[in-house]
């Protein structure tokens with residue numbers, strides 16, 4: 001039920017690879033505790049529902065709920081909605097996107113963090129079927145108006161402001177804001193045209209490591225300065241000493257993808273190995289490969305020489 005991009009046998013996955021069958025595909029972004037997702041899945045057993053949520057605690061809560069209720073037509077992805085849209089949804093295959101009570105980011109300087117911006121609407125149009133739609137429900141009038149404007153600016157949607165469907169007012173946040181006496185806003189954005197710019201999925205690699213020659217140093221100190229990677233940044237957070245070498249906790253931020261992964265510098269049967277640990281099943285991307293190269297450059301400074309480069 002949980003989608004782990006690094007472990008999927010086919011990349012990018014087809015609908016069949018995620019759900020084991022074909023059907024109308026629906027994406028919910030920011031499903032929170034999953035109570036709406038569960039209701040939706042039960043009301044439409046033929047639908048295939050993909051949920052994306054950045055909060056690990058919420059994913060766990062939703063996962064337990066779906067399991068308890070024996071719901072089989074939902075797949076949960078722990079991460080950014082746009083990542084799921086880009087990589088887990090084939091072009092022209094999405095019937096609907098549901099966004100209930102998105103984080104409003106009310107401060108001016110945080111507005112770039114809002115989900116529903118022109119760029120998002122453009123990219124979404126490459127994944128929606130003809131006539132596919134996005135349903136937004138929120139209590140935040142300013143964000144609501146902002147989303148309407150952004151969609152209109154894209155020129156790719158027909159926008160209708162409507163009464164929110166009853167089911168969208170039973171989410172955790174809907175109930176919270178109902179009790180606080182807030183009013184709700186709802187809009188349907190229906191795709192009428194498609195952005196011509198393709199939005200290909202991120203490339204996934206099988207390995208990212210280097211074999212080295214030389215003596216492992218007694219200590220390994222890495223610069224804390226951020227490392228530039230394609231479309232993002234990485235930081236070596238901490239180095240720990242293990243039996244066979246070092247483990248480097250590394251934070252990697254790429255577009256719509258944030259990972260904390262372990263890099264290893266250790267003795268192996270083939271010589272000294274520096275590369276990504278399988279621990280935590282990280283997704284090996286171009287950015288992750290670049291961070292391995294940065295680690296290898298640091299190792300060069302302590303006298304280790306590259307024998308084979310698999311990055």
Ligand SMILES: C[S@@+](CC[C@H](N)C(=O)[O-])C[C@H]1O[C@@H](n2cnc3c(N)ncnc32)[C@H](O)[C@@H]1O
Pocket residue numbers: 029030031032033052053054055058079080081082099100101102103115171172173174
């Ligand atoms: C205000 S809560 C609403 C939760 C739920 N939809 C509800 O109505 O009860 C917003 C949710 O969106 C999640 N979220 C924020 N940005 C996200 C993103 N880019 N991708 C996926 N989830 C996101 C947050 O973690 C949070 O759970």
